[in-house]
Amino acid sequence: MLRKSHFNIRKFIYDTFDKDAAKVVFEREGIWDCTTCSACLKKCPKGVDTTGIVMGLRGLMVEDGRIPPPIRDALKSIAIHKNPWKISAEERSRWAEGLHVKNISEGGDILYYVGCTPAYDARLQKVARAIVEILNRAGVDFGILGNEEGCCGSEIRRMGDVWTFEYLAEENIEIFKKYNVKKIVTTSPHCYNTFKNEYKGAEFEVQHYTELIASLIEEGRLSFTRQIDKTVTYHDPCFLGKQNGVFDPPRKVLTSIPGIKLVEMDRARERSLCCEGGGGRMWVESEDSEDRLAKIRVGEAMDVGAQILATSCPFCLLTLEDVVKTGDLEESIKVMDIAELVKEAL
């Protein structure tokens, strides 16, 4: 059960044993409160696929068209623009204007898969640009898909629309094949997770950008010239940390930046607290009235004396930064992506 919402997965499971599942879903509240962070799934002693059940139940609602308007719009936008942000596919690569970055059709060892949010959201575009600059500095031979890049489908799947997800996955695999892509690096842990664990029949290696940067530093291909004298704490994104066990590379990157003092929050690594940005929650508001988890999280970062709350996920960055802005905390703490810190120290 979610501690602050009415959503109780067991009630759904018990009811669907002998009742019409669709009816149960429509009658009960809370189904959109789940962020699919998988904390319960990872802990369940009996191995119940809780997030799978949530996605399945949402699927029933999608099938019946009974979904909140923002979700409906996001799904529609995918069909039209191949992204959930309702912006034209023609504008997808605008973030890269003025940057030295080639299209993967011209070759390259690595495909940098930017993702919808970093491509369209003004705040996240800074992260995508930072990653490109870092890779260029390290002399990595990479390319992007430009306007041909489409949504990975991770959030669509979690909103219950498994059909569109499968369509997107097939299409993306075709595109990757067309350019003979062997290795993909993503901005978002969500794209990373879905490529790695949910794309059936895919034959490419997937890395999160923090993993790539950590290995570039280790190989001596990236060095720093500037000092960042700040106390930094790191927020583990659910889809990178607890779901895929990537805990150390982001920390390695942070601790190799001169001047940074890394402090850990009590809830670190597997124990990390979800920011509430996953599972389609970027598009739909929670029904509960209590404090956002992101607010609690920023508080935890301030409690350990962090001046910078670093993370490595577009959704985490947006939800956490939102708390800092709306809470007038900009004097006390800053939310930054690891890529931005690396770029600053180059």
Add this chain to the structure above:
Amino acid sequence: METAEIRIGVYICHCGINIASTVDVDSVRDSISKLPNVIVSRDFKYMCSDPGQELVIKDIKEKGLNRIVVASCSPRMHEPTFRMTIQQAGLNPYCLEMANIREQCSWVHEDREYATEKAVKLVSAAVAKASLLEPLEEKEVEVRPEALVIGGGIAGIQASLDIADAGFKVYLVEREPSIGGHMAQLDKTFPTLDCSACILTPRMVEVERHPNIELLSYSEVIDVSGYIGNFHVKVRKKPRYIKMDKCTGCGMCAEACIMKGRIISEFDVGMGKRSVPYIPFPYAVPSKYTMDSENCLFITKGKCGKSPACKDACSSDAVDFEQKEEIVELDVGTIVVATGFDLFDAKEKPEYGYGLYDNVLSGLEFERLVSSSGPTQGKIIIGGKEPKNVVFVQCVGSRDKSVGNEYCSRVCCMYTAKQAHLVHEKLPDAKLTVFYMDIRAFGKGYEEFYDRVREEGVRYIRGNVSEIIKKGDRLLVMAEDTLLGEPVDIEADLVVLATGIVPRRDVKEVANLLKISQSPDGFFLEGHPKMRPVDTATDGIYLAGCAQGPKDIPDTVAQAKGAASSAMTKMARGKVKVEVTTASVDTFVCRGCGRCVEVCEYGAPNLEEVEPGILVSQINDSICKGCGACSVACPSGAISMKHFKNEQILSQIEAVI
């Protein structure tokens, strides 16, 4: 018998209606009666009954039958019965063949016509093989009247005492400096609240004084070869750097050690400190000191002050840094494996913060904390204070697929109830909460004890703890009360995790050493879950205690007595029958490739050099189990199985098709 004509008697069992309702028994009987060499073909309601067996005996005597076919259930059920029957009538027991027309026919088919047809084929096949059966001689090997017991916890102690009391010599090998095992670490035992040490120490002393027990402490079994009756065992005695015959156990060396109070005490599971020379606990057996070589400056660095303080302090000149390890070789008839368990490492459940917070303890750590022989002399003090609010978490590492342990550890529910009771007794004002999934109070007096603890005011909340985080200098324990469907938060000063029982870290190596198997949970596999719970698949090796699976003390003692009894049965008779249907090598055909040695699970085949450069496989009958793996693997067809020869099997196949 070889020259005599083959005269077969066939007996078809109805098994009440188990067979007869699906198979037309009369028709099978009549069809079979027409086969060559079949002298009589009969049916009977229950062949395994006394009248059924009498029928066979009478026919053998009156009609001169020399091969018997019984068509009934699986040979696993009644082959031994009918072998005895025909032996009574003077036939060799291996002149029997069984056709399984129950499990392999009537129980798995519905169509009477087809089932009957299949039954006829199965019985015909058995008749065909029966014509080719050869009498086999049963063999016996001597069993040495000496036993090896591996592990000196309560299971090993009990098994050793029972075997030794029966008059057999026992070698008890214990890896640690003292016997006693986990039971020695416990404070009180549930549900009777006996002091664990008080009931254990008399048995430990008995072991030490028993004329028939030779205790090899601080020693490890490193090699086991041979077979039931004649195991050859190598034991490594690790150097203690203390002369056992000189040490008086006075403790002056530990007092003098410059590392005093700086080394974590294994016995107190990190809750206390010790010196380099140490005795694990005051009532250790043997009551002699051991030098912790890993932490000793003189041993690791070659220098400790001007001269090692321990050596100077010892008035009996017992310290001996020149001591070397010793290999002891033993010959024994039977082996009892009582290697015990490890505690689940709660760090695998990061949500509980074990290893992160000093006030989250494992179950065993709490035992040491609450024990009067522990680091606080039994005072429950954590962070310098008495806790006001104590939370217990059940099923940590048990019944939990997320850490790969599906089984129940069987002791945690009760030890938690006992620990809650102990806190209540010592700190009557403390608030006590237990989070649980299900309470399993199955033993004698257990449910009553659980009720008693709840009546004392311990609050039981159904629901797993989801996370434990820091809140000031206290802990915030978060969970769902699944009976109420509501979140529950409790601020606690102390959290005790009911950490479960897991197989020993080196369980695989020990399994390989002894050539015994593990069950899917990792513990050693018993011969049969119901009928042979203390045996292993290897004759002469028996299991006792938590090495076979989680157990409480009464069950461990019971199983230890069972294992001792099994070992004693073999040793008392002094001889044991060995498998007759073994593999045999045609040394003429064998080309010494060694495939048989590779595939054998039991180590029966060996390549021997019969002439310079010529290797030939030889199979030790006493070890061979007759499984046939080598026969199948042999590329030159040199290995055949007695009672399952190629021509016998082929005749069966021909009869079926």
